[in-house]
Amino acid sequence: MGEDNHSLGSRVFHIIRENILAGKYTANEELKEKTIGEELGVSRTPVREALRQLELEGLVSIIPNKGAYVVGITKKDIRDIYEIRERLEGLCAKWAALYITKEQLDELEEIVFLADFHAKKGNVEQLVELDNKFHETLYRASGSKEMYHVLSDFHHYVQRVRKITLTSEKRAADSNKEHMMIVEALKEHDADMAEKLASQHILSTVENMDRIGWDVLVS
Amino acid sequence: MGEDNHSLGSRVFHIIRENILAGKYTANEELKEKTIGEELGVSRTPVREALRQLELEGLVSIIPNKGAYVVGITKKDIRDIYEIRERLEGLCAKWAALYITKEQLDELEEIVFLADFHAKKGNVEQLVELDNKFHETLYRASGSKEMYHVLSDFHHYVQRVRKITLTSEKRAADSNKEHMMIVEALKEHDADMAEKLASQHILSTVENMDRIGWDVLVS
DNA sequence: CATAGTATAATTGTATACAATTATGCGAAG
DNA sequence: CTTCGCATAATTGTATACAATTATACTATG
Numbered sequence: 001m002g003e004d005n006h007s008l009g010s011r012v013f014h015i016i017r018e019n020i021l022a023g024k025y026t027a028n029e030e031l032k033e034k035t036i037g038e039e040l041g042v043s044r045t046p047v048r049e050a051l052r053q054l055e056l057e058g059l060v061s062i063i064p065n066k067g068a069y070v071v072g073i074t075k076k077d078i079r080d081i082y083e084i085r086e087r088l089e090g091l092c093a094k095w096a097a098l099y100i101t102k103e104q105l106d107e108l109e110e111i112v113f114l115a116d117f118h119a120k121k122g123n124v125e126q127l128v129e130l131d132n133k134f135h136e137t138l139y140r141a142s143g144s145k146e147m148y149h150v151l152s153d154f155h156h157y158v159q160r161v162r163k164i165t166l167t168s169e170k171r172a173a174d175s176n177k178e179h180m181m182i183v184e185a186l187k188e189h190d191a192d193m194a195e196k197l198a199s200q201h202i203l204s205t206v207e208n209m210d211r212i213g214w215d216v217l218v219s
Numbered sequence: 220m221g222e223d224n225h226s227l228g229s230r231v232f233h234i235i236r237e238n239i240l241a242g243k244y245t246a247n248e249e250l251k252e253k254t255i256g257e258e259l260g261v262s263r264t265p266v267r268e269a270l271r272q273l274e275l276e277g278l279v280s281i282i283p284n285k286g287a288y289v290v291g292i293t294k295k296d297i298r299d300i301y302e303i304r305e306r307l308e309g310l311c312a313k314w315a316a317l318y319i320t321k322e323q324l325d326e327l328e329e330i331v332f333l334a335d336f337h338a339k340k341g342n343v344e345q346l347v348e349l350d351n352k353f354h355e356t357l358y359r360a361s362g363s364k365e366m367y368h369v370l371s372d373f374h375h376y377v378q379r380v381r382k383i384t385l386t387s388e389k390r391a392a393d394s395n396k397e398h399m400m401i402v403e404a405l406k407e408h409d410a411d412m413a414e415k416l417a418s419q420h421i422l423s424t425v426e427n428m429d430r431i432g433w434d435v436l437v438s
Numbered sequence: 439c440a441t442a443g444t445a446t447a448a449t450t451g452t453a454t455a456c457a458a459t460t461a462t463g464c465g466a467a468g
Numbered sequence: 469c470t471t472c473g474c475a476t477a478a479t480t481g482t483a484t485a486c487a488a489t490t491a492t493a494c495t496a497t498g
Binding site: 009010045048049052053056057058064076077080081083084087088091144145146147149150154 | 228229264267268271272275276277283295296299300302303306307310363364365366368369373
Protein backbone atom coordinates (compact mmCIF):
# COMPACT_ATOMS: atom_id res chain seq x y z
CA MET A 1 0.00 0.00 0.00
CA GLY A 2 2.92 2.34 0.68
CA GLU A 3 4.40 2.38 -2.77
CA ASP A 4 7.99 3.51 -3.23
CA ASN A 5 8.73 4.05 -6.85
CA HIS A 6 12.32 5.10 -7.23
CA SER A 7 12.42 5.76 -10.95
CA LEU A 8 13.40 9.17 -12.20
CA GLY A 9 9.92 10.02 -13.37
CA SER A 10 8.51 9.30 -9.95
CA ARG A 11 11.12 11.52 -8.29
CA VAL A 12 10.22 14.39 -10.58
CA PHE A 13 6.57 13.94 -9.69
CA HIS A 14 7.27 14.16 -5.97
CA ILE A 15 9.58 17.15 -6.33
CA ILE A 16 7.07 19.17 -8.32
CA ARG A 17 4.29 18.22 -5.93
CA GLU A 18 6.31 19.33 -2.92
CA ASN A 19 7.16 22.58 -4.66
CA ILE A 20 3.50 23.27 -5.22
CA LEU A 21 2.40 22.28 -1.73
CA ALA A 22 5.25 24.21 -0.14
CA GLY A 23 4.31 27.28 -2.13
CA LYS A 24 7.50 27.41 -4.16
CA TYR A 25 5.43 27.29 -7.30
CA THR A 26 2.71 29.86 -6.79
CA ALA A 27 -0.91 29.75 -7.90
CA ASN A 28 -1.59 30.08 -11.62
CA GLU A 29 2.11 29.88 -12.38
CA GLU A 30 2.82 28.21 -15.70
CA LEU A 31 4.91 25.07 -15.42
CA LYS A 32 6.93 24.68 -18.61
CA GLU A 33 8.22 21.24 -19.35
CA LYS A 34 11.54 22.44 -20.69
CA THR A 35 12.23 24.79 -17.78
CA ILE A 36 11.41 22.27 -15.09
CA GLY A 37 13.36 19.61 -16.90
CA GLU A 38 16.43 21.83 -16.96
CA GLU A 39 15.96 22.74 -13.30
CA LEU A 40 15.90 19.08 -12.35
CA GLY A 41 18.42 17.94 -14.89
CA VAL A 42 16.09 15.64 -16.80
CA SER A 43 14.43 15.63 -20.18
CA ARG A 44 10.85 16.65 -20.86
CA THR A 45 9.52 13.10 -20.83
CA PRO A 46 9.51 12.46 -17.07
CA VAL A 47 8.34 16.01 -16.46
CA ARG A 48 5.36 15.50 -18.74
CA GLU A 49 4.43 12.29 -16.96
CA ALA A 50 4.62 14.06 -13.62
CA LEU A 51 2.48 16.97 -14.79
CA ARG A 52 -0.18 14.60 -16.10
CA GLN A 53 -0.26 12.85 -12.75
CA LEU A 54 -0.44 16.11 -10.88
CA GLU A 55 -3.40 17.11 -12.99
CA LEU A 56 -5.18 13.99 -11.82
CA GLU A 57 -4.41 14.97 -8.24
CA GLY A 58 -5.90 18.37 -8.90
CA LEU A 59 -2.73 20.28 -8.16
CA VAL A 60 -2.19 21.27 -11.77
CA SER A 61 -4.56 22.28 -14.51
CA ILE A 62 -3.55 21.36 -18.04
CA ILE A 63 -4.92 23.22 -21.03
CA PRO A 64 -4.23 21.14 -24.14
CA ASN A 65 -1.61 22.62 -26.45
CA LYS A 66 -1.20 25.53 -24.08
CA GLY A 67 0.39 24.57 -20.82
CA ALA A 68 0.22 23.35 -17.25
CA TYR A 69 -0.79 25.78 -14.53
CA VAL A 70 -0.51 25.49 -10.77
CA VAL A 71 -3.91 25.22 -9.12
CA GLY A 72 -3.94 27.41 -6.06
CA ILE A 73 -4.99 26.16 -2.64
CA THR A 74 -7.74 28.35 -1.26
CA LYS A 75 -9.13 28.71 2.24
CA LYS A 76 -12.25 26.97 1.02
CA ASP A 77 -10.23 23.99 -0.22
CA ILE A 78 -8.70 23.60 3.22
CA ARG A 79 -12.03 24.01 4.98
CA ASP A 80 -13.70 21.47 2.69
CA ILE A 81 -10.92 18.98 3.19
CA TYR A 82 -11.15 19.21 6.96
CA GLU A 83 -14.90 18.77 6.86
CA ILE A 84 -14.50 15.72 4.64
CA ARG A 85 -11.76 14.40 6.88
CA GLU A 86 -13.95 14.85 9.93
CA ARG A 87 -16.31 12.30 8.46
CA LEU A 88 -13.78 9.92 7.01
CA GLU A 89 -11.19 9.80 9.77
CA GLY A 90 -13.92 8.60 12.08
CA LEU A 91 -14.80 5.72 9.79
CA CYS A 92 -11.13 5.02 9.25
CA ALA A 93 -10.44 4.76 12.99
CA LYS A 94 -13.50 2.55 13.40
CA TRP A 95 -12.14 0.14 10.80
CA ALA A 96 -8.67 0.36 12.28
CA ALA A 97 -10.05 -0.64 15.69
CA LEU A 98 -11.32 -3.82 14.06
CA TYR A 99 -8.37 -4.72 11.86
CA ILE A 100 -5.24 -3.17 13.34
CA THR A 101 -2.29 -5.49 13.89
CA LYS A 102 -0.02 -5.74 16.91
CA GLU A 103 2.87 -4.30 14.87
CA GLN A 104 0.84 -1.29 13.82
CA LEU A 105 -0.23 -0.65 17.41
CA ASP A 106 3.41 -0.75 18.50
CA GLU A 107 4.28 1.64 15.70
CA LEU A 108 1.59 4.08 16.80
CA GLU A 109 2.70 3.92 20.42
CA GLU A 110 6.28 4.64 19.45
CA ILE A 111 5.16 7.58 17.33
CA VAL A 112 3.13 9.25 20.09
CA PHE A 113 5.94 8.62 22.55
CA LEU A 114 8.46 10.34 20.30
CA ALA A 115 6.05 13.12 19.46
CA ASP A 116 5.60 13.83 23.15
CA PHE A 117 9.35 14.33 23.38
CA HIS A 118 9.60 16.60 20.36
CA ALA A 119 6.52 18.60 21.37
CA LYS A 120 8.25 19.54 24.61
CA LYS A 121 11.39 20.47 22.70
CA GLY A 122 9.45 22.41 20.09
CA ASN A 123 10.93 20.52 17.15
CA VAL A 124 8.33 21.39 14.56
CA GLU A 125 10.00 19.58 11.69
CA GLN A 126 10.03 16.28 13.58
CA LEU A 127 6.48 16.82 14.81
CA VAL A 128 5.18 17.22 11.29
CA GLU A 129 7.04 14.09 10.25
CA LEU A 130 5.59 12.14 13.18
CA ASP A 131 2.11 13.47 12.48
CA ASN A 132 2.52 12.20 8.93
CA LYS A 133 3.59 8.79 10.18
CA PHE A 134 0.79 8.60 12.73
CA HIS A 135 -1.95 9.24 10.25
CA GLU A 136 -0.29 7.17 7.55
CA THR A 137 -0.17 4.20 9.90
CA LEU A 138 -3.73 4.77 11.00
CA TYR A 139 -4.93 4.94 7.40
CA ARG A 140 -3.09 1.76 6.56
CA ALA A 141 -4.46 0.04 9.67
CA SER A 142 -7.98 0.57 8.36
CA GLY A 143 -7.25 -2.28 5.98
CA SER A 144 -8.92 -0.38 3.15
CA LYS A 145 -6.84 0.77 0.23
CA GLU A 146 -9.56 3.21 -0.77
CA MET A 147 -9.60 4.79 2.67
CA TYR A 148 -5.82 4.90 2.69
CA HIS A 149 -5.71 6.50 -0.72
CA VAL A 150 -8.25 9.23 -0.06
CA LEU A 151 -7.07 10.23 3.39
CA SER A 152 -3.38 10.13 2.51
CA ASP A 153 -3.99 12.49 -0.35
CA PHE A 154 -5.95 14.94 1.76
CA HIS A 155 -3.57 14.76 4.68
CA HIS A 156 -0.68 15.44 2.36
CA TYR A 157 -2.55 18.26 0.70
CA VAL A 158 -2.86 20.25 3.91
CA GLN A 159 0.72 19.73 5.08
CA ARG A 160 1.45 23.44 4.94
CA VAL A 161 -1.37 24.25 7.29
CA ARG A 162 -0.37 21.48 9.66
CA LYS A 163 3.15 22.81 9.77
CA ILE A 164 1.83 26.13 11.00
CA THR A 165 -0.58 24.71 13.58
CA LEU A 166 2.07 22.43 15.06
CA THR A 167 4.31 25.43 15.60
CA SER A 168 2.14 26.23 18.59
CA GLU A 169 3.57 24.22 21.47
CA LYS A 170 0.20 23.95 23.16
CA ARG A 171 -1.54 22.69 20.07
CA ALA A 172 1.26 20.20 19.40
CA ALA A 173 0.86 18.82 22.92
CA ASP A 174 -2.93 18.73 22.71
CA SER A 175 -2.85 17.08 19.32
CA ASN A 176 -0.56 14.38 20.57
CA LYS A 177 -2.75 13.78 23.61
CA GLU A 178 -5.62 13.21 21.21
CA HIS A 179 -3.47 10.81 19.26
CA MET A 180 -2.71 8.94 22.48
CA MET A 181 -6.38 8.59 23.29
CA ILE A 182 -7.06 7.23 19.83
CA VAL A 183 -4.29 4.67 20.29
CA GLU A 184 -5.83 3.63 23.61
CA ALA A 185 -9.19 3.06 21.94
CA LEU A 186 -7.52 1.08 19.18
CA LYS A 187 -5.74 -1.07 21.76
CA GLU A 188 -9.07 -1.89 23.35
CA HIS A 189 -10.50 -2.48 19.87
CA ASP A 190 -13.28 -0.11 20.86
CA ALA A 191 -14.53 0.87 17.41
CA ASP A 192 -17.15 3.37 18.53
CA MET A 193 -14.74 5.15 20.83
CA ALA A 194 -12.01 5.23 18.19
CA GLU A 195 -14.43 6.70 15.70
CA LYS A 196 -15.62 9.36 18.08
CA LEU A 197 -12.11 10.33 19.14
CA ALA A 198 -10.74 10.47 15.61
CA SER A 199 -13.61 12.61 14.44
CA GLN A 200 -13.19 14.82 17.50
CA HIS A 201 -9.47 15.12 16.74
CA ILE A 202 -10.18 16.71 13.39
CA LEU A 203 -12.76 18.97 15.00
CA SER A 204 -10.24 20.25 17.55
CA THR A 205 -7.78 20.86 14.76
CA VAL A 206 -10.32 23.01 12.95
CA GLU A 207 -11.23 24.87 16.14
CA ASN A 208 -7.54 25.56 16.65
CA MET A 209 -7.24 26.86 13.11
CA ASP A 210 -10.22 29.13 13.70
CA ARG A 211 -8.38 30.54 16.74
CA ILE A 212 -5.20 31.14 14.77
CA GLY A 213 -7.13 32.76 11.97
CA TRP A 214 -7.40 31.52 8.41
CA ASP A 215 -5.52 34.41 6.91
CA VAL A 216 -2.40 33.32 8.74
CA LEU A 217 -2.84 29.73 7.59
CA VAL A 218 -3.30 30.21 3.89
CA SER A 219 -2.24 33.24 1.93
CA MET B 220 -14.45 21.20 -12.83
CA GLY B 221 -15.64 18.94 -15.64
CA GLU B 222 -12.47 18.73 -17.64
CA ASP B 223 -12.56 17.65 -21.26
CA ASN B 224 -9.08 17.03 -22.52
CA HIS B 225 -9.20 15.93 -26.11
CA SER B 226 -5.54 15.20 -26.67
CA LEU B 227 -4.48 11.77 -27.77
CA GLY B 228 -2.86 10.94 -24.46
CA SER B 229 -6.05 11.72 -22.60
CA ARG B 230 -8.06 9.51 -24.94
CA VAL B 231 -5.71 6.62 -24.32
CA PHE B 232 -6.09 7.12 -20.58
CA HIS B 233 -9.87 6.93 -20.76
CA ILE B 234 -9.87 3.91 -23.03
CA ILE B 235 -7.56 1.89 -20.81
CA ARG B 236 -9.54 2.90 -17.75
CA GLU B 237 -12.82 1.81 -19.29
CA ASN B 238 -11.25 -1.47 -20.34
CA ILE B 239 -10.18 -2.13 -16.77
CA LEU B 240 -13.47 -1.09 -15.20
CA ALA B 241 -15.47 -3.02 -17.77
CA GLY B 242 -13.40 -6.11 -17.06
CA LYS B 243 -11.85 -6.32 -20.51
CA TYR B 244 -8.44 -6.19 -18.92
CA THR B 245 -8.59 -8.73 -16.11
CA ALA B 246 -6.98 -8.57 -12.68
CA ASN B 247 -3.20 -8.93 -12.54
CA GLU B 248 -2.95 -8.79 -16.31
CA GLU B 249 0.25 -7.18 -17.50
CA LEU B 250 -0.29 -4.08 -19.58
CA LYS B 251 2.59 -3.75 -22.04
CA GLU B 252 3.17 -0.34 -23.46
CA LYS B 253 4.03 -1.60 -26.92
CA THR B 254 1.04 -3.93 -27.18
CA ILE B 255 -1.50 -1.36 -26.02
CA GLY B 256 0.07 1.26 -28.25
CA GLU B 257 -0.33 -1.02 -31.26
CA GLU B 258 -3.91 -1.85 -30.29
CA LEU B 259 -4.79 1.83 -30.14
CA GLY B 260 -2.59 2.90 -33.02
CA VAL B 261 -0.37 5.20 -30.99
CA SER B 262 3.21 5.19 -29.80
CA ARG B 263 4.37 4.19 -26.34
CA THR B 264 4.56 7.77 -25.05
CA PRO B 265 0.86 8.46 -24.53
CA VAL B 266 0.36 4.94 -23.24
CA ARG B 267 3.04 5.46 -20.61
CA GLU B 268 1.44 8.70 -19.50
CA ALA B 269 -1.92 6.97 -19.20
CA LEU B 270 -0.50 4.07 -17.20
CA ARG B 271 1.20 6.46 -14.79
CA GLN B 272 -2.10 8.26 -14.26
CA LEU B 273 -3.96 5.01 -13.78
CA GLU B 274 -1.45 4.02 -11.13
CA LEU B 275 -2.33 7.18 -9.24
CA GLU B 276 -5.99 6.24 -9.49
CA GLY B 277 -5.18 2.85 -8.04
CA LEU B 278 -6.36 0.91 -11.07
CA VAL B 279 -2.88 -0.13 -12.09
CA SER B 280 0.15 -1.14 -10.11
CA ILE B 281 3.51 -0.29 -11.60
CA ILE B 282 6.64 -2.16 -10.63
CA PRO B 283 9.64 -0.12 -11.78
CA ASN B 284 11.54 -1.67 -14.66
CA LYS B 285 9.10 -4.55 -14.71
CA GLY B 286 5.68 -3.56 -15.85
CA ALA B 287 2.18 -2.30 -15.21
CA TYR B 288 -0.40 -4.67 -13.80
CA VAL B 289 -4.16 -4.36 -13.55
CA VAL B 290 -5.30 -4.04 -9.95
CA GLY B 291 -8.34 -6.21 -9.45
CA ILE B 292 -11.56 -4.90 -7.94
CA THR B 293 -12.56 -7.06 -4.98
CA LYS B 294 -15.82 -7.36 -3.09
CA LYS B 295 -14.15 -5.58 -0.21
CA ASP B 296 -13.18 -2.65 -2.44
CA ILE B 297 -16.79 -2.23 -3.47
CA ARG B 298 -18.07 -2.57 0.09
CA ASP B 299 -15.54 -0.04 1.37
CA ILE B 300 -16.40 2.43 -1.34
CA TYR B 301 -20.10 2.25 -0.58
CA GLU B 302 -19.47 2.73 3.11
CA ILE B 303 -17.29 5.74 2.36
CA ARG B 304 -19.85 7.07 -0.06
CA GLU B 305 -22.58 6.67 2.55
CA ARG B 306 -20.76 9.24 4.65
CA LEU B 307 -19.66 11.58 1.90
CA GLU B 308 -22.75 11.70 -0.28
CA GLY B 309 -24.64 12.98 2.73
CA LEU B 310 -22.20 15.83 3.25
CA CYS B 311 -22.18 16.49 -0.48
CA ALA B 312 -25.99 16.78 -0.64
CA LYS B 313 -25.92 19.05 2.40
CA TRP B 314 -23.51 21.38 0.65
CA ALA B 315 -25.46 21.15 -2.58
CA ALA B 316 -28.64 22.21 -0.73
CA LEU B 317 -26.79 25.39 0.23
CA TYR B 318 -25.04 26.20 -3.03
CA ILE B 319 -26.97 24.62 -5.89
CA THR B 320 -27.92 26.92 -8.76
CA LYS B 321 -31.22 27.16 -10.59
CA GLU B 322 -29.62 25.67 -13.70
CA GLN B 323 -28.32 22.69 -11.80
CA LEU B 324 -31.72 22.09 -10.23
CA ASP B 325 -33.33 22.17 -13.66
CA GLU B 326 -30.71 19.73 -14.89
CA LEU B 327 -31.44 17.34 -12.03
CA GLU B 328 -35.17 17.55 -12.62
CA GLU B 329 -34.74 16.75 -16.28
CA ILE B 330 -32.53 13.79 -15.41
CA VAL B 331 -34.99 12.20 -12.99
CA PHE B 332 -37.82 12.82 -15.43
CA LEU B 333 -35.97 11.04 -18.21
CA ALA B 334 -34.83 8.28 -15.89
CA ASP B 335 -38.43 7.62 -14.94
CA PHE B 336 -39.20 7.06 -18.59
CA HIS B 337 -36.26 4.75 -19.22
CA ALA B 338 -36.86 2.83 -16.00
CA LYS B 339 -40.32 1.90 -17.23
CA LYS B 340 -38.90 0.89 -20.60
CA GLY B 341 -36.07 -1.07 -19.00
CA ASN B 342 -33.35 0.76 -20.94
CA VAL B 343 -30.42 -0.11 -18.71
CA GLU B 344 -27.80 1.64 -20.82
CA GLN B 345 -29.63 4.97 -20.63
CA LEU B 346 -30.35 4.50 -16.93
CA VAL B 347 -26.68 4.07 -16.13
CA GLU B 348 -25.88 7.14 -18.17
CA LEU B 349 -28.54 9.17 -16.36
CA ASP B 350 -27.38 7.87 -13.00
CA ASN B 351 -23.90 9.09 -13.93
CA LYS B 352 -25.26 12.50 -14.86
CA PHE B 353 -27.38 12.79 -11.74
CA HIS B 354 -24.54 12.14 -9.36
CA GLU B 355 -22.07 14.14 -11.42
CA THR B 356 -24.38 17.14 -11.27
CA LEU B 357 -24.97 16.64 -7.57
CA TYR B 358 -21.24 16.45 -6.89
CA ARG B 359 -20.64 19.59 -8.88
CA ALA B 360 -23.47 21.36 -7.11
CA SER B 361 -21.69 20.87 -3.80
CA GLY B 362 -19.39 23.67 -4.91
CA SER B 363 -16.40 21.76 -3.62
CA LYS B 364 -13.81 20.55 -6.07
CA GLU B 365 -12.47 18.12 -3.48
CA MET B 366 -15.89 16.58 -2.93
CA TYR B 367 -16.45 16.44 -6.67
CA HIS B 368 -13.10 14.79 -7.25
CA VAL B 369 -13.44 12.08 -4.59
CA LEU B 370 -17.03 11.13 -5.25
CA SER B 371 -16.68 11.16 -9.04
CA ASP B 372 -13.79 8.76 -8.79
CA PHE B 373 -15.64 6.38 -6.52
CA HIS B 374 -18.85 6.58 -8.47
CA HIS B 375 -16.99 5.82 -11.65
CA TYR B 376 -15.11 3.00 -10.00
CA VAL B 377 -18.28 1.05 -9.20
CA GLN B 378 -19.94 1.55 -12.58
CA ARG B 379 -19.94 -2.17 -13.27
CA VAL B 380 -21.89 -2.92 -10.12
CA ARG B 381 -24.35 -0.13 -10.82
CA LYS B 382 -24.97 -1.51 -14.26
CA ILE B 383 -26.04 -4.80 -12.71
CA THR B 384 -28.22 -3.31 -9.99
CA LEU B 385 -30.04 -1.05 -12.44
CA THR B 386 -30.93 -4.08 -14.53
CA SER B 387 -33.61 -4.81 -11.94
CA GLU B 388 -36.63 -2.78 -12.99
CA LYS B 389 -37.82 -2.43 -9.42
CA ARG B 390 -34.47 -1.18 -8.16
CA ALA B 391 -34.19 1.25 -11.06
CA ALA B 392 -37.59 2.70 -10.18
CA ASP B 393 -36.85 2.84 -6.46
CA SER B 394 -33.47 4.43 -7.05
CA ASN B 395 -35.01 7.13 -9.19
CA LYS B 396 -37.69 7.78 -6.59
CA GLU B 397 -34.90 8.37 -4.10
CA HIS B 398 -33.24 10.71 -6.56
CA MET B 399 -36.51 12.62 -6.88
CA MET B 400 -36.79 13.03 -3.14
CA ILE B 401 -33.25 14.36 -2.98
CA VAL B 402 -34.06 16.88 -5.70
CA GLU B 403 -37.13 18.01 -3.72
CA ALA B 404 -34.99 18.60 -0.64
CA LEU B 405 -32.47 20.52 -2.73
CA LYS B 406 -35.25 22.65 -4.16
CA GLU B 407 -36.32 23.55 -0.64
CA HIS B 408 -32.68 24.10 0.26
CA ASP B 409 -33.29 21.79 3.20
CA ALA B 410 -29.71 20.79 3.98
CA ASP B 411 -30.49 18.33 6.76
CA MET B 412 -33.13 16.55 4.73
CA ALA B 413 -30.91 16.41 1.66
CA GLU B 414 -28.12 14.93 3.73
CA LYS B 415 -30.35 12.31 5.29
CA LEU B 416 -31.89 11.33 1.97
CA ALA B 417 -28.59 11.11 0.11
CA SER B 418 -27.06 8.98 2.83
CA GLN B 419 -30.17 6.82 2.87
CA HIS B 420 -29.97 6.46 -0.90
CA ILE B 421 -26.55 4.82 -0.64
CA LEU B 422 -27.81 2.63 2.17
CA SER B 423 -30.73 1.36 0.06
CA THR B 424 -28.31 0.66 -2.76
CA VAL B 425 -26.19 -1.47 -0.46
CA GLU B 426 -29.24 -3.26 0.91
CA ASN B 427 -30.28 -3.99 -2.64
CA MET B 428 -26.83 -5.36 -3.42
CA ASP B 429 -27.03 -7.58 -0.37
CA ARG B 430 -30.29 -8.97 -1.71
CA ILE B 431 -28.82 -9.66 -5.13
CA GLY B 432 -25.78 -11.30 -3.60
CA TRP B 433 -22.21 -10.09 -3.87
CA ASP B 434 -21.05 -13.04 -5.88
CA VAL B 435 -23.28 -11.96 -8.74
CA LEU B 436 -22.04 -8.40 -8.53
CA VAL B 437 -18.32 -8.92 -8.61
CA SER B 438 -16.58 -12.00 -9.88
C1' DC C 439 -0.61 56.04 -33.72
C1' DA C 440 -3.35 51.96 -33.67
C1' DT C 441 -4.11 47.62 -35.69
C1' DA C 442 -4.33 43.68 -38.63
C1' DG C 443 -1.49 40.37 -40.86
C1' DT C 444 2.32 37.58 -41.09
C1' DA C 445 6.73 35.53 -40.24
C1' DT C 446 9.31 33.72 -36.42
C1' DA C 447 9.97 31.69 -32.13
C1' DA C 448 8.49 29.05 -28.32
C1' DT C 449 5.87 25.35 -26.46
C1' DT C 450 3.27 21.31 -26.41
C1' DG C 451 2.06 16.60 -28.56
C1' DT C 452 3.70 12.46 -30.51
C1' DA C 453 6.98 9.28 -32.34
C1' DT C 454 11.30 7.30 -32.41
C1' DA C 455 16.08 6.17 -30.81
C1' DC C 456 19.03 4.67 -27.46
C1' DA C 457 20.24 3.01 -22.65
C1' DA C 458 19.26 0.19 -18.71
C1' DT C 459 16.99 -3.45 -16.79
C1' DT C 460 14.60 -7.69 -16.79
C1' DA C 461 12.80 -11.95 -18.95
C1' DT C 462 13.78 -16.05 -21.79
C1' DG C 463 15.90 -19.95 -23.73
C1' DC C 464 19.61 -22.97 -24.42
C1' DG C 465 23.60 -25.53 -23.34
C1' DA C 466 26.91 -27.38 -20.03
C1' DA C 467 27.92 -29.22 -15.58
C1' DG C 468 26.64 -31.88 -11.72
C1' DC D 469 16.89 -34.75 -14.96
C1' DT D 470 17.80 -30.62 -12.73
C1' DT D 471 20.05 -26.39 -12.31
C1' DC D 472 23.29 -22.88 -12.98
C1' DG D 473 25.29 -19.59 -16.16
C1' DC D 474 25.27 -16.91 -20.00
C1' DA D 475 23.84 -15.02 -24.45
C1' DT D 476 19.84 -13.12 -26.57
C1' DA D 477 15.48 -11.04 -26.71
C1' DA D 478 11.97 -8.28 -24.80
C1' DT D 479 10.52 -4.48 -22.04
C1' DT D 480 10.84 -0.40 -19.52
C1' DG D 481 13.23 4.28 -18.67
C1' DT D 482 14.96 8.38 -20.64
C1' DA D 483 16.38 11.47 -24.19
C1' DT D 484 15.89 13.37 -28.52
C1' DA D 485 13.64 14.44 -33.03
C1' DC D 486 9.93 15.94 -35.53
C1' DA D 487 5.03 17.70 -36.06
C1' DA D 488 1.33 20.63 -34.59
C1' DT D 489 -0.21 24.31 -32.17
C1' DT D 490 0.16 28.64 -29.88
C1' DA D 491 2.61 32.90 -28.46
C1' DT D 492 5.43 36.88 -29.91
C1' DA D 493 7.14 40.56 -32.40
C1' DC D 494 7.64 43.18 -36.33
C1' DT D 495 5.96 45.38 -40.43
C1' DA D 496 2.72 47.30 -43.45
C1' DT D 497 -1.46 49.75 -43.85
C1' DG D 498 -5.24 52.65 -42.76
